[in-house]
Amino acid sequence: MNNYKWLLDAGHGGITNDGKYTTAPAKMHVFEDGLTFYEGVNNRAIVDRLIPMLKDTGIEYELVYDQVLDTPLRQRVEKANKLYDVDRRGIYVSIHSDAMPDGAHGKGSGLSIYTSKGKTSSDLIATIFYDTYAEHLKEFRIRKDLSDGDADFEEDFYVLRKTSCPAILIENLFFDNRREAEFLMSEVGQQKIAKILLLSILAVERMHPALTL
Secondary structure (H helix, E strand, O other): OOOOEEEEEEEOOOEOOOEEEEEOOEEEOOOOOEEEEEHHHHHHHHHHHHHHHHHHHEEEEEEEEOOOOOOOOOHHHHHEEEEEEEEEEEEEEEEEOOOOOOOOOOOOEEEEEEEEEOEEEEEEEEHHHHHHHHOOOOOOOOOOOOOOOOOOEOOOOOOHHHOOOEEEEEEEOOOHHHHHHHHHHOOOHHHHHHHHHHHHHHHHHHHHHOOOO
């Protein structure tokens, strides 16, 4: 197997040694009782759990983000494109979780997957990931946009628009939704999301879609 090289991006920043969240005050949420969710930290925790699974199965991967700093999007994309240019086998997966705008916190729920606009091989990869999430994350809503015949949402996000390779961005639930935030912060939740990502990657490897843009 091992048809592709998986270019992993844990969105936003982490926590410095002196306790500073490098993406603050954005991409975080403080609940009324003080429980605080740092999206960049949680994204990294999920990828950290995914990495040993990939190693155990022999899947090639590269990280395009810094473990602490909020690496600029341009630098993440440049690194991904350089890796892709080596052998044209790269697939970019950006890991995030979602939130509602100020004033609407707590009203959003579920998982969604984004690709760039138009029909590309990213759509097929997103569909494979969607199918895997739907099978293994039944306790949460799976959000879809079926207006163009497939499930993914299409946006001009920088990391989707500027990457040379197929690319998807996954919003793993809403971090300003208390139930979903607690799941994402738990060891069980992080491990489950990481396992679903692994199963999705293995499914893509088995199906071996052509990487066209």
